[in-house]
Amino acid sequence: MTNQKNSNEISVEIPVHSTATLVKASIAASMIAAVVLLIAILPAEYNIDPTGLGKSLGLTQLSQNGLLESEKVSGSSDPKATLPVSETGFQAVADAPSLEQIAQRRQTPGVRSDLVNIDIPAGKGLEYKLLMDAHTHLEYEWSTDGEPLYFDFHGEPKGDKTGYFESFSITTSDKMKGSLTTPFAGSHGWYWKNQTDSVITVTLSTKGDYQIKG
Numbered sequence: 001m002t003n004q005k006n007s008n009e010i011s012v013e014i015p016v017h018s019t020a021t022l023v024k025a026s027i028a029a030s031m032i033a034a035v036v037l038l039i040a041i042l043p044a045e046y047n048i049d050p051t052g053l054g055k056s057l058g059l060t061q062l063s064q065n066g067l068l069e070s071e072k073v074s075g076s077s078d079p080k081a082t083l084p085v086s087e088t089g090f091q092a093v094a095d096a097p098s099l100e101q102i103a104q105r106r107q108t109p110g111v112r113s114d115l116v117n118i119d120i121p122a123g124k125g126l127e128y129k130l131l132m133d134a135h136t137h138l139e140y141e142w143s144t145d146g147e148p149l150y151f152d153f154h155g156e157p158k159g160d161k162t163g164y165f166e167s168f169s170i171t172t173s174d175k176m177k178g179s180l181t182t183p184f185a186g187s188h189g190w191y192w193k194n195q196t197d198s199v200i201t202v203t204l205s206t207k208g209d210y211q212i213k214g
Helices: 019-046 059-077 099-105
Strands: 002-004 010-012 111-120 125-132 137-143 149-157 166-173 175-181 186-193 200-209
Touching: 019 059, 111 125, 111 186, 125 200, 149 175, 166 175, 186 200
Parallel strands: none
Antiparallel strands: 002 010, 111 200, 125 186, 137 175, 137 200, 149 166, 149 186
């Protein structure tokens, strides 16, 4: 609003808001920001949809697309990375052999069968290993006369000098039967621990393409 005092002087009145008006404006701005955060930002950026409107408006799809793109970029930078989890819930391994390849390897000329008795001294442990190539199939079965043994069925990669090994089964039992497709080339076998005061004999039968390391 302007008031003209005379022909040469003009005064301008600048409206001054009261403190109460500023407080009301701040509260209104905060409420609007909160609504935008709940309805738009959380669904679109973080796939968090507390109101359900984000899904209705298609905003949650934006965050899901962003996650998929991130996974694709991560997978392309690491050639050893595993493939995405399938609809069945199983995770595929990039360099795993096919079922047909595994079946062929069971029929190779190098397949052999052995039956051996191994004495585990009283109060001591003992290892028995087989040298095998990667992705080679092994069928095995071992038992004692009923006395349980602690054992670790594991594999050690060929050429590894760090002491790394991968355990396939660790428990205490008097027998076990199973099969293994080796994840890497190296020595694979058992460590038995006899915690009794008497010698325990393990009867072990194996079938596969391997060399006995002992």
